[in-house]
Amino acid sequence: MKTFLKILVGVVAALIVVMLLMGKKYHFETSAVINAPADKVWQNMSSMKAFNQWNPFMDLDPNVKVTYSGNSGEVGDQYCWEGNDDAGKGCHIVTALVPNQKQSTKMIFEIPFESEATSDLVLSPEGNSTKVTWSMDCELDYPMNLMKLFMDSQMEKSYGSGLKKLKLISEE
Numbered sequence: 001m002k003t004f005l006k007i008l009v010g011v012v013a014a015l016i017v018v019m020l021l022m023g024k025k026y027h028f029e030t031s032a033v034i035n036a037p038a039d040k041v042w043q044n045m046s047s048m049k050a051f052n053q054w055n056p057f058m059d060l061d062p063n064v065k066v067t068y069s070g071n072s073g074e075v076g077d078q079y080c081w082e083g084n085d086d087a088g089k090g091c092h093i094v095t096a097l098v099p100n101q102k103q104s105t106k107m108i109f110e111i112p113f114e115s116e117a118t119s120d121l122v123l124s125p126e127g128n129s130t131k132v133t134w135s136m137d138c139e140l141d142y143p144m145n146l147m148k149l150f151m152d153s154q155m156e157k158s159y160g161s162g163l164k165k166l167k168l169i170s171e172e
Contacts, residue, residue: 024140030134030159031134048094063084105120
């Protein structure tokens with residue numbers, strides 16, 4: 001029993017050290033090159049309705065309830081969603097737009113837990129193609145920050161899937 005307790009205390013101590021060393025800030029980004037000019041790619045991301053045509057998170061619940069508000073394609077354009085346990089509930093709001101170059105958004109999550117994140121979609125010309133870089137930044141409170149150990153692979157799966165869809169519809 002003493003050996004088990006020593007091991008348990010050691011594991012808990014190690015997790016606390018890892019948690020503190022990791023910090024709260026989380027950044028993720030991934031990119032894809034799309035064989036289309038920036039203005040064509042921009043058409044598929046400049047409004048929340050266009051964004052949701054390839055948004056991978058819409059796949060989490062085929063019956064997700066989405067409501068749009070604000071002026072489409074302008075700062076303040078937003079959608080709020082309410083879905084199953086996988087999709088959760090929240091709002092996604094455009095906070096800045098630079099036509100054919102950058103869209104910045106804020107995501108407010110209510111369910112399954114309250115949090116906020118910011119996200120950028122940045123377009124960069126690459127010859128006759130366009131590189132799209134999608135990033136997300138947030139802070140995760142202790143001990144939730146331990147999720148960072150597993151988040152990169154899940155984020156790559158989600159954001160990578162979205163960028164593949166964006167590529168398909170932009171190259172049509």
